Amino acid sequence: MMNNFIIRCARNIPLCWRAWNINLHSAQSILNHQAKSILFPRKIFQLSGRGSRSRPTRDVMMYSDSFFKFKQKLKRKGDFKMTFSEWETLREKILKESHWVENVLDATLMKSLIGKPDLSLSYLTYIKSKREPNMSTLNYFFQNCAHKYEDMVLEEFEKCKETYGSSKVFQDMVGPTIALTREWLQVKNWVFSAKYVDFGVSSALLKMSLKQQDYLTFYEIWTKITEISSVKRLSDIRNRLFVFWEEGVIPTDLFLELLKLGEFPLNDMETHKLKNYCESEWKQCESAVLTEVLPQSRICKSCKETLPEIEPLDKSIMKEMVKKTMKKLLIGENIFRKTTPKELDRFSDFMNMEGPFDYIIDGLNLMNIVQPISSSGSKKEKIKDLVDYYFKGKRVLVVTKEFDDSMKLIEGPIFRVNKKSSDDIYIMLAAFMSGPECYVLTNDDFGDHISLIDKELRPFFESWRKQRRIFFKPPDKFYFPERYKFTTTETKMGWHVPCRENDEQMIIYKYLQNRSKHFVQMQSKKFLCLSKKTSYVPSSELVLFRQVTNEWNKMKV
Known part of the structure; x- marks a missing residue:
């Protein structure tokens, strides 16, 4: 049977x-x-x-009864030591039940000893009596013993460097552990000599620089990360900042200061923890309220303070964006891929005669999304009514393709491009040439075009997209961009920390964005309003951090 x-x-x-x-x-x-x-x-x-x-994989070890019983023993007991004969007996039992894991047995056993530095040391001593430990085994030993046996870990680390020192695999493997010791600056040199930054190494260096209050090094590492990391990776780094605050590495006001470095909204769990701590334990906080900030007036519903308004991009930057868009996106290596020289000249003459404009409308995008007023109505009438209602008295330009006649009822200039030309790029050009106050009505995020821009100017393109893009949601609603940054801000009365209203909603939003679908931005307007006490005094860490920030900004200039 x-x-x-x-x-x-x-x-x-x-x-x-x-x-x-x-x-x-x-x-x-x-x-x-x-x-x-x-x-x-x-x-x-x-x-x-x-x-x-x-x-x-090393999960096969879980199918050894002896290994399973050993792990249960580790959970029940504190740290202890084992003799050579005990280690020998354990290995023989495991190999008898799972003989195919012999090559990974040392590393797997060492990995299972996390939180047991004495036991890890006794096992390493046993291994050395038989053979030389491999890199994976030593890496787990470093992780288990770096806190209690730092001198011994660094001694083994120096020996490893003689063999593996120039290996990127070795640096990424042991870097996160060594970065938390007194030799952490060695790991910093690895980071600046590498083409990419390992997440574990970078987060450990950030933690150590904050712990040592070496904020200049923090800015150097942070700049390196932001230059080459994706949005997802930056979000992970922000999560690590929250963990550093939870572990007590940085005070609360410094944590809030670090959140100003980017658009880092807290998730539900983080918001709840920060709110509870500020209400019950942080003596510098008067109150902590989860509230909303009105998108256009920028007024907090709780404290009634007005958040700072987003500053529009400088006109000189807009001119540079026009040059880069023409050179990089439109002309490129072959102008006939996106347009024609004759069409580009016609557009330049058109903008010189008719421009600048207050609003640019993506004609094809709007036509595909708008629904008729009724079964007997037409899209043309609906589009005309919407434009007249929202943009009456403003200078409006419609950019569409030559075969689109849905915009003909709109009063105002219309620029039509060839059916094979890129209307998106002409929309961006029209907006840039109209100046920093011009808005664009479209549900397209232009992500495929902005990704081709040079890294130096890409942040300005992304800022323009956030500040000047109007979304349309059927049947008849326009969503104007917020006039404040969705980032942590500090005022005289306190802090306003952005919060994600629903993690699932953000996942759906990112999915639609990555799939290049038409979508309406569902950015949450939730903020955690933290009011300062009148007796609030900044921590010494925050005072020093702000001094270094000023020095860093002067160095960049």
């Missing part, structure tokens, strides 16, 4: 098992261990990512 059960289950075992010569006895021992659940609840094998060859 049991053999039939094994044969039936063996049909579901991945083919890669056969490549590792797992015999029937080994399969039976695994199935016996999982007999209660019948199916395999854990992933046993994973692709290495380099071809089709598969390797057994």
Whole structure:
């Protein structure tokens, strides 16, 4: 009966098992261990990512009864030491039950000893009596013992550098641990000599620079990260800042100051924790209220303060954006891919005669989204009514393609591009040439175009997009951009920390954005309003950080 059960289950075992010569006895021992659940609840094998060859992961160790009992013992007991004979016996039992994990046994056992520095040291001593530990084993030893046995960890680290020092894999592996020791500046040099920055290494360096109050190094690392990291990675770094605050590495007012470095809204859990702490423990805070800020008036509903208004981009920057858009996006290597020289000249003459404008309308985008007033109505009439209602008395330009006649009822100039030309780029050009106060009505985020702009100017393009893009939501609502930044701000009375209203909503928003669909921005207007006490005094860390910030800004200029 049991053999039939094994044969039936063996049909579901991945083919890669056969490549590792797992015999029937080994399969039976695994199935016996999982007999209660019948199916395999854990992933046993994973692709290495380099071809089709598969390797057994260290999760296979969980199918050893001896290893499972050892881990349960670790949970029940505190830190302790084991003799050489005890380690030898444990290894023999594990290899008898799972002989195919011999190559990863040292690293796996060391990994399981997290939080047990004495036990980790005793195991490393045992390994050294038999053979030289590999890089993975030493890495887990560093993680387990860096706090208690820092001198020994750094001694082993120096030995490893002789063999692996120039290896990027080695630096990324041990960097996060060494960055939390007194030799953390060595890791900083690795970061500045690398083309990319490992997340674990960069977050550890940020933590150590804040802990040591070396804020100049913090800015150097932060600048390096922001230059080459994606939006997702920057969000992860912001999450680490919250963890640093939770761990007590930085005071609360310095944490709020660091949130000003970017648009870093807190999620629901973080908002709840910060609110509770400010209400009950932070003596410098009078009150903590979850509230809203009105998008146009910029007034907080709780404290009635007005948030600072977003400053429009400088006219000189707008002129540079016009040049880059023409050169990089429109003309490029071959002007005939996006337009024609004749059409570009016609547009320049048109803008010189008719411009500048207050609003630019993406004609095709609006036509695809607008719904008729009724079954007997037409889109043309609906578009005319919307434009007359929202933009009456303003200078409006419609940019569309030559085959689109849905805009003909609109009073005002219309620029039509060839059906093979890029109307998006002409929309951007018209807005840039009209100046920093011009708005664009479109549900297109121009992400595919902005991604091609040079890194130096890309932040200005993204700022323009956030400040000057109007969204349309059927049947008849226009959503104007907020007149304040969705970032942490400080006023005389306190702080306003942006909060994500719903994590699931943000996931849907990002999915639609990445899929380049028409969408309406669902940015939350929720803020955590933190009121200062009249006796509030900035922490010494914050005072020093602001001094270094001023120095850093002078250095950049």
